[in-house]
Amino acid sequence: MEIYYDSIRFLNKEIYFMASEKGLTYVGVDKKQIQHATLDPKQTMKYKEEIVAYLNGELNEFSLATDVNGTALQLEVFEALKTIPYGETRTYTEIAAQIKRPKAVRAVGAAIGKNPVLIVIPCHRVIGKNGKLTGYRDGLELKEALLALEKTV
Structure with missing residues (x-):
């Protein structure tokens, strides 16, 4: 499964986000997390738009799907x-x-x-x-x- 990423700047930090075809798989500042992902702003645009809107105080509830694993x-x-x-x-x-x-x-x-x-x-x-x-x-x-x-x- 292909994983795509992009990033935004906030508080002088680069915040990376990655997504699969199912949803967001990662949001955070650890650049190592994106090493096997493909930079593709087109594939990640909807995620970036919502995260930026939230960080700009324009959005208070996400509609984004997530694709997370865990216990x-x-x-x-x-x-x-x-x-x-x-x-x-x-x-x-x-x-x-x-x-x-x-x-x-x-x-x-x-x-x-x-x-x-x-x-x-x-x-x-x-x-x-x-x-x-x-x-x-x-x-x-x-x-x-x-x-x-x-x-x-």
Whole structure:
């Protein structure tokens, strides 16, 4: 299956996104992720348009399909993340409770850290129980900027 990529600049960072024929497979700053993908702005245009609209504050809900893999727990967590409304946050404890695994807070945190499609699957909306920003695969600066964009910080 062919994977295509493109990128955009945000916060002086290059954000790469990749897609298969089924949907987005990756969004993030790790350039190594795109090494086996083909640069094709035409194939990725609809993804770029929505991500840019979101980053410009013009879009608050994505219609983009995703094509992600993971363990059963990871996929369950990713689905829970998609239910967090724009401009709101949830704690890791709340996500664990939502998926009916209240004692699995650490496992939920680990699953969130494996989210391959940042921004679109909004793991940036998950914060610590004390209200503080905690871990983000591509750095707390980006997490803070995304939350500020949504006016939740």
